[in-house]
Amino acid sequence: MHEECGVFGVWAPGSDVARMTCFGLQALQHRGQESAGIAVGDGRGVCVEKDLGLVTQVFDEASLSALKGKLAIGHVRYSTSGGSGAWELSQPHLASMGDVPFALAHNGTLTNTAQMRAHLDAWGVPLMAGTDSDLAAQLIAHITLETHHLRDGIARAMQHMRGAYAMVVCTADALYAFRDPYGIRPLCLGELPEGRGWVLSSETCGLDIVGAVPVREVAPGEIVRINEDGVLSSFGIEPKKRASCIFEYVYFARPDSVIDGQNVYASRQACGAMLAQEAPAQADLVLGVPDSGVPAALGFARESGIPYADGIVKNRYVGRTFIQPTQEMRQLGIRLKLNPLPDVIAGKRLVVIDDSIVRGNTSKKLVSMLRDAGAAEVHLRITSPEILWPCFYGIDTDTRDQLIAANLSLDEMREWIGADSLAFLSLEGLRASVSAVRHDGFCDACFTGAYPVQCGGQN
Ligand code: SF4
Numbered sequence: 001m002h003e004e005c006g007v008f009g010v011w012a013p014g015s016d017v018a019r020m021t022c023f024g025l026q027a028l029q030h031r032g033q034e035s036a037g038i039a040v041g042d043g044r045g046v047c048v049e050k051d052l053g054l055v056t057q058v059f060d061e062a063s064l065s066a067l068k069g070k071l072a073i074g075h076v077r078y079s080t081s082g083g084s085g086a087w088e089l090s091q092p093h094l095a096s097m098g099d100v101p102f103a104l105a106h107n108g109t110l111t112n113t114a115q116m117r118a119h120l121d122a123w124g125v126p127l128m129a130g131t132d133s134d135l136a137a138q139l140i141a142h143i144t145l146e147t148h149h150l151r152d153g154i155a156r157a158m159q160h161m162r163g164a165y166a167m168v169v170c171t172a173d174a175l176y177a178f179r180d181p182y183g184i185r186p187l188c189l190g191e192l193p194e195g196r197g198w199v200l201s202s203e204t205c206g207l208d209i210v211g212a213v214p215v216r217e218v219a220p221g222e223i224v225r226i227n228e229d230g231v232l233s234s235f236g237i238e239p240k241k242r243a244s245c246i247f248e249y250v251y252f253a254r255p256d257s258v259i260d261g262q263n264v265y266a267s268r269q270a271c272g273a274m275l276a277q278e279a280p281a282q283a284d285l286v287l288g289v290p291d292s293g294v295p296a297a298l299g300f301a302r303e304s305g306i307p308y309a310d311g312i313v314k315n316r317y318v319g320r321t322f323i324q325p326t327q328e329m330r331q332l333g334i335r336l337k338l339n340p341l342p343d344v345i346a347g348k349r350l351v352v353i354d355d356s357i358v359r360g361n362t363s364k365k366l367v368s369m370l371r372d373a374g375a376a377e378v379h380l381r382i383t384s385p386e387i388l389w390p391c392f393y394g395i396d397t398d399t400r401d402q403l404i405a406a407n408l409s410l411d412e413m414r415e416w417i418g419a420d421s422l423a424f425l426s427l428e429g430l431r432a433s434v435s436a437v438r439h440d441g442f443c444d445a446c447f448t449g450a451y452p453v454q455c456g457g458q459n
Pocket of ligand 1: 244245390395445446
């Protein structure tokens with residue numbers, strides 16, 4: 001599973017906003033590795049620089065120095081299979097309200113794009129990239145021509161948009177952020193020291209890297225506008241029953257981020273401890289599959305009393321830039337990513353902690369790799385429930401027929417993967433592991449099929 005995007009924004013007149021955004025995007029790089037982009041507002045206009053590749057491949061000293069302004073937004077992208085590798089799909093998207101430009105960056109997926117496209121076609125609005133994010137930008141631009149105020153245009157556009165969206169917008173002199181009424185994808189607000197400005201980020205790790213102090217989450221349905229008058233909050237659409245993605249805690253978010261009051265690292269440790277209670281194993285060592293399996297393995301080890309060991313090494317320098325989301329490249333990615341330590345593993349009964357099983361290919365190769373390295377037994381423990389349904393809200397998952405848990409029983413899965421035993425964390429166990437979260441409304445549709453927002457393809 002891959003997160004599709006990360007967004008960042010900064011309002012800080014007098015600071016190097018492009019460089020700050022570049023740092024913010026590097027902190028959010030785990031959310032998308034296929035393209036990166038920055039848009040800067042300088043009081044007169046908006047300038048966008050974007051390209052395919054990692055943040056450090058897209059931006060260098062010369063390109064950052066050329067991006068001068070008082071506010072900026074940024075975006076990192078991981079595409080779904082439908083639109084990989086095309087430059088025009090990279091963000092931020094540039095749009096204009098008449099001759100007034102703005103740039104938009106989006107994390108999430110809109111589920112009513114056919115309806116939105118029909119509206120825009122009827123209005124005769126040309127589309128640039130044709131993605132849901134481009135549709136949103138054009139919709140906002142068109143409506144704002146009628147409302148004359150961008151905040152009102154965004155609010156009216158939110159009434160037309162369905163699905164998951166955490167968006168940031170940059171005009172020549174104002175920064176906007178808004179979030180869908182369910183709060184599916186994360187977005188937080190931070191403040192720079194000494195009143196230097198404000199920062200928006202998909203995760204708090206993006207605030208930390210530029211020295212901003214987390215202030216709060218952008219609320220579901222809220223529009224935040226930041227300009228020289230400060231931060232102005234209003235609601236574009238009435239909040240619905242909260243449905244924040246619970247998988248952020250399991251896998252997507254960086255472990256040093258805090259989402260809705262819950263530290264991600266602590267939630268992963270708690271998942272591991274809960275697994276040790278729900279599905280104990282007789283073993284000599286506990287191993288975590290890097291990265292997200294490691295804190296969970298430490299939690300499992302502490303709870304079970306079985307020693308933790310670093311037995312799997314991740315090759316950190318094989319970027320996903322050139323690993324396109326095809327089956328062939330996924331297979332290659334598995335071989336490139338992980339390497340076992342035979343000296344640690346040989347002759348040992350292992351409990352191996354991983355975050356999720358989607359198709360099962362990674363788990364199968366992992367178990368076989370550990371047996372080749374001499375493991376006596378491999379007991380696989382997963383810190384999420386079985387993934388039975390695809391995600392329609394900004395995560396690249398497969399269709400149901402490709403999800404192994406939707407097609408095989410637990411024992412059939414164990415046999416196909418080749419593990420000595422296999423167990424998944426219960427949904428109740430996962431919810432209990434994120435007990436510090438300040439709300440109780442999660443999306444858990446990929447485990448339950450209970451989608452908070454209806455969408456065409458879910459059946
Ligand atoms: S379906 Fe799963 S991955 Fe998608 S938003 Fe809901 S919990 Fe997150």
